[in-house]
Amino acid sequence: MSEAVKVTKPSHVLAIVCAGICLANLDLFIVNVALPNIAHDFGDAGLDDLSWILNGYAIVYAALLVFFGRLAERHRRDLSFLLGIAIFTAASAACAIADGVWTLVAFRLVQAAGAALMTPASLGLLLASYAPERRAGAVRTWTAIGGLAAALGPVVGGVLLTASWRWIFIVNVPIGLAALVVGWRMLPRVPGHDVPRPDAWGAALVTLGVAALTFALVKVNEWGWSSPGIGLAFAAAVIFLGSFIVHCLRAKNPLVEPGLFRIRTFVGASLAMAPFAVAFGAMLLSIVLWEQGTWGWSALKSGLAIAPGPLLVPIVSLLIAGRLIQRFGPAPVIAAGLLSFAAGGAWWAMAASLEPSYATVIGGMTLIGAGTGLCLPTMMGTATGALPASSFATGSGVINMIRQTGMAVGVAAFVAIIGTPGSPLERLVAFRHAWWAMAAVVALGLAPALLLRRAGTKAANASPLAANPQPS
Numbered sequence: 001m002s003e004a005v006k007v008t009k010p011s012h013v014l015a016i017v018c019a020g021i022c023l024a025n026l027d028l029f030i031v032n033v034a035l036p037n038i039a040h041d042f043g044d045a046g047l048d049d050l051s052w053i054l055n056g057y058a059i060v061y062a063a064l065l066v067f068f069g070r071l072a073e074r075h076r077r078d079l080s081f082l083l084g085i086a087i088f089t090a091a092s093a094a095c096a097i098a099d100g101v102w103t104l105v106a107f108r109l110v111q112a113a114g115a116a117l118m119t120p121a122s123l124g125l126l127l128a129s130y131a132p133e134r135r136a137g138a139v140r141t142w143t144a145i146g147g148l149a150a151a152l153g154p155v156v157g158g159v160l161l162t163a164s165w166r167w168i169f170i171v172n173v174p175i176g177l178a179a180l181v182v183g184w185r186m187l188p189r190v191p192g193h194d195v196p197r198p199d200a201w202g203a204a205l206v207t208l209g210v211a212a213l214t215f216a217l218v219k220v221n222e223w224g225w226s227s228p229g230i231g232l233a234f235a236a237a238v239i240f241l242g243s244f245i246v247h248c249l250r251a252k253n254p255l256v257e258p259g260l261f262r263i264r265t266f267v268g269a270s271l272a273m274a275p276f277a278v279a280f281g282a283m284l285l286s287i288v289l290w291e292q293g294t295w296g297w298s299a300l301k302s303g304l305a306i307a308p309g310p311l312l313v314p315i316v317s318l319l320i321a322g323r324l325i326q327r328f329g330p331a332p333v334i335a336a337g338l339l340s341f342a343a344g345g346a347w348w349a350m351a352a353s354l355e356p357s358y359a360t361v362i363g364g365m366t367l368i369g370a371g372t373g374l375c376l377p378t379m380m381g382t383a384t385g386a387l388p389a390s391s392f393a394t395g396s397g398v399i400n401m402i403r404q405t406g407m408a409v410g411v412a413a414f415v416a417i418i419g420t421p422g423s424p425l426e427r428l429v430a431f432r433h434a435w436w437a438m439a440a441v442v443a444l445g446l447a448p449a450l451l452l453r454r455a456g457t458k459a460a461n462a463s464p465l466a467a468n469p470q471p472s
Contacts, residue, residue, distance in 0.1 A: 069397030084118030089176030158303025202255030277406025309365030316373025337375025
């Protein structure tokens with residue numbers, strides 16, 4: 001197809017890349033509600049092994065986002081995006097025929113690699129298609145739709161589980177094939193920049209560091225805090241992550257350019273994203289496990305009960321957050337979202353009991369959904385709004401890496417906090433501890449949100465966010 005008949009209208013690009021990013025984000029949490037069914041099919045596997053179906057995906061996704069983001073900056077963004085969808089679709093088909101936990105984990109790692117290529121390329125396409133003053137609004141829409149897909153994972157998973165857990169992967173295949181066809185025909189050609197090749201050694205260091213930290217948290221209850229294995233895993237995490245930071249500071253071509261962290265708004269949004277992501281990953285998994293494991297709800301009933309929260313994400317983001325940003329700037333909106341999310345965690349800690357309660361679920365998910373709609377898209381828009389054109393893919397990869405790493409750590413921390421309670425009452429106490437911990441963690445994001453506030457009214461007014469642009 002000739003370049004002249006390619007559709008280049010920004011809203012069309014937004015629709016196509018959102019279809020792809022929904023695949024990646026939906027799969028982050030669609031597996032949550034399927035874990036009990038997967039465990040039953042694979043010989044009643046334990047939660048520590050099953051958690052790697054979630055964490056393996058999140059770790060590889062996080063670690064490769066920046067690496068593939070740098071690759072995407074060198075090559076045509078449309079081809080990178082389509083290649084990512086192709087890998088993700090093929091791996092989804094393989095996941096559907098997995099015959100064991102670790103086979104499924106291996107195919108999930110390939111899935112994550114496809115998602116990691118697709119994500120920065122999709123945002124690079126989006127940012128290149130919009131004028132600078134409209135980019136933040138487009139990113140907010142992109143993030144809201146992706147966040148909705150991620151949070152709707154338990155709902156969609158519950159529906160598909162009425163047939164089989166394998167359908168949660170099979171459903172990706174026709175969607176991925178359709179996205180490939182439409183994307184090939186309609187996406188504009190966005191050329192790459194003349195930037196250095198990405199740093200594979202840096203990607204390896206951050207992958208090993210996050211994997212070691214997650215492994216230590218998952219195994220701490222089984223092995224004990226004083227065991228040599230746990231000490232070795234934590235030490236490895238410190239060494240690898242410390243080496244990654246030193247490498248980025250000293251290397252001629254680091255995986256993460258230190259100059260990005262001289263952009264105050266990028267730093268503030270990134271630091272606020274980390275605790276939010278930890279709490280987000282832990283809260284969604286905890287609620288699904290509580291409803292199914294303690295209340296005995298089916299996967300479908302559990303997913304539908306959660307639905308009010310996810311449905312609030314795009315509503316709050318697109319209809320409310322933009323107006324609030326225009327009036328008050330991004331920092332107060334991020335702070336309000338973090339407080340609402342923390343209140344949702346506190347709600348669960350205080351209201352949950354051994355008796356099933358729709359009121360508990362609706363109250364908690366309303367606070368969590370509203371908080372996510374306020375702060376997640378605003379953090380993404382704030383972080384990417386000030387990036388230079390040559391760093392679109394890398395910068396978006398960094399903020400998404402922080403997000404996915406936080407979710408992996410959150411899941412692992414949740415597994416470590418609840419342990420293996422023997423009785424229903426002990427289970428309630430353990431989950432309450434986890435919910436209070438997550439409420440406290442997400443509140444830590446308030447400090448870096450103030451960093452955005454201190455950037456000053458002039459900077460806030462100069463930001464594309466201040467104009468509250470809406471995608472055309």
